[in-house]
Amino acid sequence: RKEVEQDPGPFNVPEGATVAFNCTYSNSASQSFFWYRQDCRKEPKLLMSVYSSGNEDGRFTAQLNRASQYISLLIRDSKLSDSATYLCVVNPTGRRALTFGSGTRLQVQP
Amino acid sequence: NAGVTQTPKFQVLKTGQSMTLQCAQDMNHEYMSWYRQDPGMGLRLIHYSVGAGITDQGEVPNGYNVSRSTTEDFPLRLLSAAPSQTSVYFCASSFQPGQTLYEQYFGPGTRLTVT
Numbered sequence: 001r002k003e004v005e006q007d008p009g010p011f012n013v014p015e016g017a018t019v020a021f022n023c024t025y026s027n028s029a030s031q032s033f034f035w036y037r038q039d040c041r042k043e044p045k046l047l048m049s050v051y052s053s054g055n056e057d058g059r060f061t062a063q064l065n066r067a068s069q070y071i072s073l074l075i076r077d078s079k080l081s082d083s084a085t086y087l088c089v090v091n092p093t094g095r096r097a098l099t100f101g102s103g104t105r106l107q108v109q110p
Numbered sequence: 111n112a113g114v115t116q117t118p119k120f121q122v123l124k125t126g127q128s129m130t131l132q133c134a135q136d137m138n139h140e141y142m143s144w145y146r147q148d149p150g151m152g153l154r155l156i157h158y159s160v161g162a163g164i165t166d167q168g169e170v171p172n173g174y175n176v177s178r179s180t181t182e183d184f185p186l187r188l189l190s191a192a193p194s195q196t197s198v199y200f201c202a203s204s205f206q207p208g209q210t211l212y213e214q215y216f217g218p219g220t221r222l223t224v225t
Contacts (some may be wrong), residue, residue, distance in 0.1 A: 004152075008150070032212075034213070042218070042219075043200055043216035043217060043218055043219055044153070044200070044214075044216050045216070046213045046214070049213070087152070087153075096141070096158065096160055096166075096206070097143070097155050097158060097168060097169075098155075098214060099155075100145075100152045100153040100154075101152055102150060102151060102152035103152060
């Protein structure tokens with residue numbers, strides 16, 4: 001079983017739609033969580049950290065469910081510029097390393 | 111600030127050749143790391159370093175060496191290139207107080223093809 005699992009997609013949605021991605025992680029002691037965004041043939045960039053209480057940044061909302069070991073990302077009012085691959089990232093406790101999911105591809109269509 | 115820089119951007123090697131991928135950061139980050147990214151596999155950690163003179167293996171270290179003589183530089187050496195090492199290589203750095211990793215800043219990547 002992979003340490004971090006994501007649905008690879010692609011998710012094809014129209015502009016203005018709301019879309020949600022989920023990610024599950026296997027190490028219950030993981031201590032920090034992130035969503036990164038990666039554009040085609042570019043480097044990953046931090047989209048947002050995920051906090052236990054949930055957090056919002058504009059149109060983006062991240063949630064963490066420690067009991068079920070999953071993380072979610074909700075994008076409201078999708079824009080064409082949101083088209084990218086979204087990487088779920090976990091820092092397992094005791095390991096000085098981040099573990100990346102394979103990514104979920106989002107394509108927003110006009 | 112340039113952030114994290116990597117050279118070269120593209121490289122083609124023949125099987126058995128060796129080469130060094132360069133990585134430098136100007137953010138005074140203690141933590142630096144190398145990943146490879148293959149289609150459908152996500153990013154996999156090759157080696158990382160928590161400070162000058164300290165390195166450790168990641169998930170896929172075989173065939174690669176690293177050293178960290180300064181805070182700024184973290185080169186990755188391919189000892190004897192194999193076609194299985196064809197990949198996109200990313201270097202990253204982050205601020206790391208204690209055991210918790212914070213945001214990692216990535217370089218633009220090196221696309222390596224081994225024939």
